[in-house]
Amino acid sequence: MPPKRRREPTLDEQIAIYLREYRELDPQVEKVVNALSRLDRRMSVAYSRHLGAADLSQGEWEVLKALVMAGDPYQLWPGTLSNRLGLTPAAITHRIDRLLAAGLVTRERDPANRVRVIVGITEAGHQKWLEVMRLASVFEEGLLQDLDPQERGVLGELLTRLLRRVEDDQPDAGGRLTDLD
Amino acid sequence: MPPKRRREPTLDEQIAIYLREYRELDPQVEKVVNALSRLDRRMSVAYSRHLGAADLSQGEWEVLKALVMAGDPYQLWPGTLSNRLGLTPAAITHRIDRLLAAGLVTRERDPANRVRVIVGITEAGHQKWLEVMRLASVFEEGLLQDLDPQERGVLGELLTRLLRRVEDDQPDAGGRLTDLD
DNA sequence: CCTGTAGTCTTCGATATCGAACTTTAGCTT
DNA sequence: AAGCTAAAGTTCGATATCGAAGACTACAGG
Numbered sequence: 001m002p003p004k005r006r007r008e009p010t011l012d013e014q015i016a017i018y019l020r021e022y023r024e025l026d027p028q029v030e031k032v033v034n035a036l037s038r039l040d041r042r043m044s045v046a047y048s049r050h051l052g053a054a055d056l057s058q059g060e061w062e063v064l065k066a067l068v069m070a071g072d073p074y075q076l077w078p079g080t081l082s083n084r085l086g087l088t089p090a091a092i093t094h095r096i097d098r099l100l101a102a103g104l105v106t107r108e109r110d111p112a113n114r115v116r117v118i119v120g121i122t123e124a125g126h127q128k129w130l131e132v133m134r135l136a137s138v139f140e141e142g143l144l145q146d147l148d149p150q151e152r153g154v155l156g157e158l159l160t161r162l163l164r165r166v167e168d169d170q171p172d173a174g175g176r177l178t179d180l181d
Numbered sequence: 182m183p184p185k186r187r188r189e190p191t192l193d194e195q196i197a198i199y200l201r202e203y204r205e206l207d208p209q210v211e212k213v214v215n216a217l218s219r220l221d222r223r224m225s226v227a228y229s230r231h232l233g234a235a236d237l238s239q240g241e242w243e244v245l246k247a248l249v250m251a252g253d254p255y256q257l258w259p260g261t262l263s264n265r266l267g268l269t270p271a272a273i274t275h276r277i278d279r280l281l282a283a284g285l286v287t288r289e290r291d292p293a294n295r296v297r298v299i300v301g302i303t304e305a306g307h308q309k310w311l312e313v314m315r316l317a318s319v320f321e322e323g324l325l326q327d328l329d330p331q332e333r334g335v336l337g338e339l340l341t342r343l344l345r346r347v348e349d350d351q352p353d354a355g356g357r358l359t360d361l362d
Numbered sequence: 363c364c365t366g367t368a369g370t371c372t373t374c375g376a377t378a379t380c381g382a383a384c385t386t387t388a389g390c391t392t
Numbered sequence: 393a394a395g396c397t398a399a400a401g402t403t404c405g406a407t408a409t410c411g412a413a414g415a416c417t418a419c420a421g422g
Contacts, residue, residue, distance in 0.1 A: 008265075008348065010341075011341055011344065012341075014250040014251075014252075015250070017249070017250055017251075017252040018246075018249050018250055018314075021249065021311070022311060022314055022315075022318075024318070025314070025318055026322065026325075026333075028325075028330065028333040028334055028337055029318075029321050029322060029324075029325050029333065030321070031337035031340075031341065032325060032333060032336050032337045032340060033224065033321050033324070035337065035340035035341055035343075035344050036217065036220055036221055036224065036340060037221055037224065037225075038267075038344055038348075039217055039221075039340060039343055039344050039347065040217055040218055040220075040221035041266070041267035042267060042344070042347040042348065043214065043217065043218065043347070044218075044267075045267055046347070065199075068198070068199050068202070069195040069196070069198055069199055070195075070198075071195075071198040084189075085222070086219075086222035086223060086225070086226055130202070130203060133199075133203055133206070134203075137205070137206055137210075140210050140211070140214050141207065141210060142346075143210075143214070143343055143346060143347060144207075144209075144210050144213060144343065145346070146342055146343075146346055147339065147342065147343075149209065151339060152207075152209040152210065152213060153209055154335065154339070155213050155336070155339045155340075156209050156212035156213045156216065158328065158332060158335070158336045158339075159212075159213060159216035159217060159220060159336075160191075160192055160193075160212065160216055161327055161328065162216075162220055162324055162325065162327075162328075163192065163216050163219055163220050163223070165323075165324060165326070165327055166220065166223040166224070166227070166324060167189065167219075167223065
């Protein structure tokens, strides 16, 4: 018998261990939340690799993505970005600073309310988003390669229901600027 | 008709927008990866609230959790922590420093190989883990409250399959120290 | 043995995020 | 209309993470 490489304990095994110490926990809940956070960490690492190739940090990419997802005219307030990305306003300010220096976004005061600021995306920013998206989509496809279309649909639906539950707790008045009077 | 509060666009709506600009993307894949990263961010924010009540940072809690999940004798090498948590060794060193100062873990050289270090959990650390777990489990249950047991099982299974796919790409030799000769 | 090489953790400098204080503007209240 | 209060971003100090360089140990080959 060749000396076989040691394998990491499975998630189920690891959870089983601490369930013995705190029996009130729901094993299925623990499995879901642990898998979720681990998956996100791995995804972050993978994305970072591709983003490095495009001279962009993960945080900067998130902002560009949010702007593209906002749709025409691709403008958002910092406060909306802060809510959607789940970051403090301070972090948004700095991300915008960097993207601005790179010429990927614009920042101007909102004429309708001079306390507000309008962040927009430049053509270069739009192109950069597309460039990264091409790289990222290869990884994303690989991540889901073991799931057939039906399973992908189910997974997306279940996750969306969880998301709705948590995002409703932190509502945001805003969205696309064009939605406003 | 009362002036109704504006609602955030749904994830499906936001994805639909950028699918128009890059048609090769698989809508189901995009839905899954976007929901995943957003969920994790919201969960982080929620956990942070509870952790603050226990005077612990999220990173410190992750280390305690990994040690408990390792099972008796609750010891891991920094390198294993680094792999399991998806962080650089440097970050692990600092987290251990803090936990050490708080008296929640131990750190000693491995007698079998003096390059290695053994990180263990103290009784206080174990108690702290339990304290946080009690708080966290309330949030976790709330997060999954809309899913029946069958759906929870399906979600856990699907996520685990994704996780296996990404974690296999970054193997780690190790695990519990007792597994070694 | 002695040296070279690989592996493990720590240190160091740079950057990103957070929480809190501050600035500016808008909208109310009297 | 003057001042109050609330809201939106920015600034500031503290902390966490990363990447790269460094220190130390084990092991293999001459």
